[in-house]
Amino acid sequence: MAASADAISLFDASILGRAARDSFLKLNPLTLVRNPVIFVTETVASLVTVLCIRDLLAGGAWHFSLAIAAWLWLTVLFATFAEAVAEGRGRARAESLRRARSDTMAKVLLRPDDRSRYQPTPASMLEAGRLVLVEAGDLIPSDGEVVDGVASVNESAVTGESAPVIREAGGDRSAVTGGTQVVSDWLVLRITAAPGNTFLDRMIALVEGASRRKTPNEIALDILLAGLTLIFLIAVVSLVGLASYSGMELGVPVLVALFVTLIPTTIGGLLSAIGIAGMDRLVRCNVVATSGRAVEAAGDVDTLLLDKTGTITFGNRACAAIYPVPGVPERELARAAALSSLGDDTPEGRSILAFVRDRFGFAPDRPADAALVPFTANTRVSGLDWDGRAWRKGAVDSVLAASGAEAPSTFAATVDRIARGGATPLAVSLDNRLLGALELKDIVKPGIRERFEALRRTGIRTVMVTGDNRVTAAAIATESGVDDFIAEAKPQDKLDYIRRVQAEGRLVAMCGDGTNDAPALAQADVGVAMQTGTQAAREAGNMVDLDSDPTKLIEVVEIGKQLLITRGSLTTFSIANDVSKYFAILPAIFAGTYPELGALNIMGLATPQSAILSAVIFNALIIVALVPLALRGVRFRPVGAAALLRRNLLIYGLGGLLAPFAGIKAVDLILNSLGLA
């Protein structure tokens, strides 16, 4: 899904075609009333249409009101079209999900302990709590919790990741998702989702925008837009009285034109498209949010709780340096370290081999007649017995005990220094001779420091969460540049930390996968659960990362910010547009009585009628022109709020002030060159 999702072009013909049709269906006033500005526009468009027909029948002048009515209807249509396009793109993404929801037959077990007797039941009628058997090749019929068995499951239908994952009873890998496929072995599941309410169902609904509810900020913005509409309604209606005192009668089409160009139709028309597109961008990065509210909250987050392992550092510790004891050549220590690690299949052991290979060009094969001493958690030592000699490598005290070697004082100092730096010291010995120490440390991912710096510039604190002791944690914290860390973290510590910073008024995002992460995920303002995590974690969070990549948290925050920036920029643009409309329309409507006001016609629009029409046309066209921006989003730059504000105010504030002057003039020139006005 991930790969196909990226490919949807802004101008995909099939989406645009369907959207064009949908935009007419959306004219239904009962649904349009959700969008006050556009609903009002539709109402006055109907009014002008009725008056136009009346004039037509009465044989009056109808051309002008027809043109106004037509462009008002187009204004409404462009707004509904914007929403339809955004929904269409979501729907295209949902298609691939829907394919996974093919109706399967579930094997419902009659008795929990007897896997041989089951009753086939359609998945769509499967109730929560039933026990179901799935075997190799079966599609998992619905969301569930593994109660028995171990199996590898292909979850590519949901995650796009084709490598199968292991699912087993108990622990953090017990959740399965409907629509995924068991590749080998069998599982017994307890169904956890009611029919039609599975994870997949909810994802499809969200992606399509069908279950979209207005977010808190959208509601507030709607109130502002409705209030502005009311203010301009007062201004335009009272103008009737003022004009009548001044001895002029203003026609309804003219007043409606002034009204519609003043009310914030641009942002009113694009608001829901911006919201849907924000969800869509999240899906494109393979994260599904349970609500638009969560996406909005992501933009507000100012504290990120990041797991050390996998996010800040690579998963495992790796050999970073070797320190021979005096009198031992470095190459000899390197060789001994490599040989003794042949028996260590852990990532640490492999990292020692890689280190020696890269640094010293020495890559030993296991000698045929050698005996490996494999690493065990018990002995904490690995090694190689060959040719009557014994190479050993492992925890310092274990190696010293096993070899009986004497540790010189310089060695003890080295080991101490390594430990204080937060790394793990290992000792290497040959027979009963101590050769030196190895330093194993967490390797911070390249570029992560810069990333944290960028976050800091945008006012976001990063907090590293690790099970390591304080010394180790502090060292990695310094190296990676996080602002704070929680060492020896237990799930309860995370929860406490979140509560504490929330009490300071901060908003926290975290990701987690285990059942014991669930309380913290629920407490966090944005909790991103890993798709590989438990059902409990997925229910507790308000987003699910299908790639199970904890680094994604940073992207999620950026997408949230981008959504808010786009909304704010277009609101500012829309309101700043008003200035030009006064200069276009006011001199035009008063021209008959007060020709002096021609001085206000600073755009030099040709005739009063073309001036009014140009303003209305520009007002409609700007909605369509901004649809790509609404769908793509205004870019977020990690430069700090002040710089971001300066930039966006310049583009959308000042630009919004000036652009329509040029735009209205251009429309006027075209109208007149075509002889339409």
Place this chain on the structure above:
Amino acid sequence: MTLIGWAQIALILSLVFIAAVPLGRYIAAVLAGDVRWLRPAERGFYAVAGVDPDRPMSWKPYAVGLIVLNALHFLLLYAMLRLQWYLPLNPQGITGMSPQLAFNTAMSFVTNTNWQAYAGEQALSYGSQMWGLTVHNFLSAATGIAAAGAVARAFAGSGLQSLGNVWADITRITLYVLLPLSIAAAVVLILCGVPQTLGASVEATTLEGAKQVIARGPVAFQEAIKLIGTNGGGFFNANSAHPFENPNALSDLVETWCEIIVPFALAIAFGYIVGDRRQGFALFWTMTAIMVAFIALAYAAEGAGNPLLTAAGVDPALGNLEGKEVRFGIPLSILFAVTTTVTSCGAVIAMHDSLTPLAGAVPIFMMQLGEIVPGGVGSGLYGMIVFALLAVFVAGLMVGRTPEYLGKKVQAKEVKLAMLAVLILPFCILAGTAWAINTTSGTGSLANAGPHGLSEMLYAWTSATANNGSAFAGLSADTKLLDYGLGAAMLLGRFAFMVPVLAIAGSLAAKPKLPASAGTFPTDGPLFIGLLTGVILILGGLQYLPALTLGPIVEHFAMTGGKVF
């Protein structure tokens, strides 16, 4: 425009700016209850009224306190105006006011408007002036400042339940701010020659031998609070243009200073109350920028003179001196015309009706912005805060966070209440004007026809709604339609704005105050000042452009084309 003219304007404004910072700090201390040099008197008032000054009040009891107090005072003042014939201190034997005029006048003084549909020296006894009007000059000013203080406190901390104690606030503001300032100003005015006497009018024999009655009275004290409290109701009909109210250039300097000092100081006080001085300065400079720009516009228009008079042979270098006192000249008259309308004062030293059309449009537009640059005492600050909230809400999203102002999230509830407050202004001003001007009674009140007549009516409704009280002159305001209509506009413009704003404060106070970070929308720099200015002009002002176009703007273009109305 002349250099000396600009120097006069610059001198007065500099004196305001210099004094605003220490005064703002002092007012913040007063509102915090830290100023106590009249402690015994203060305690005495609490004891007499039986109130506990330390009882915390949420926004509702606070607002109810303000409304009930002002309602009682309205009834009291109404009774006093109707019954003044029977009351003491009436050496001129002035009779009671008509019901409609008493309603209008009482409403006017309770709402800090001080619209005067009467001539003070003929319609009011000394007693009514002193016990009626002067008292309300204090009370309405203290009401405004108290409300502003309550709103400012909402931003001071997290999860606040209380906005302060309304009785303590009103008492302290009156005792520690308004009274000392007024007494000091009154003494200076007396030194300048403003009368302060209870003696009746005197009769004089002019050089031609004619008898002339010269009205006088306890002018100086009422003059001082009329300006410091941005009330504006003159003792005499001619208001501050009268030589007994404002005898010379020095008294004019003092009066102009008094008129705008408290509103500017309140912006500074806001910074101290919320714990970040720069936030106060941001509002301060926004107010200054808009005010100075419009002073310049009006001065330019007025200094250019009237082309029709120029054509008739008048030296254009004189500018337009019609309707002005020669002892003040154009620059001081313009400065006063703007300062009286950017605040809710409404005192005048020149006839706004006689200004050139563009210069006359400036006072109207300043009032229509909602009088927030710097605005009336208190009402200017809380009006400004409403616009700051709207500015943050509109543009705040552009930094990628949901909007917050001073750490308080601006959400649906606040936006709803802010729009409710903001809506009341265009409704009263535009609907009121459009309605009144199409009635026979309304047109009968106009002195001029055409756009100038429209300006007169528009000015009246604007002045009443914005609680300014200045008049364009030329309008006969004591009619049933205008007495009751404008009275209602004053009431709505004052309390239908104040109550939603207090509700916003209550809602914001309870919210957590989020710590500022690099990702926080900056509300203290030049960028925000520019943004706030833009939002005020576009959201606050643009809806009046059609009305202004049909009034002063068309008149301006007609005048340059050689036509008058």
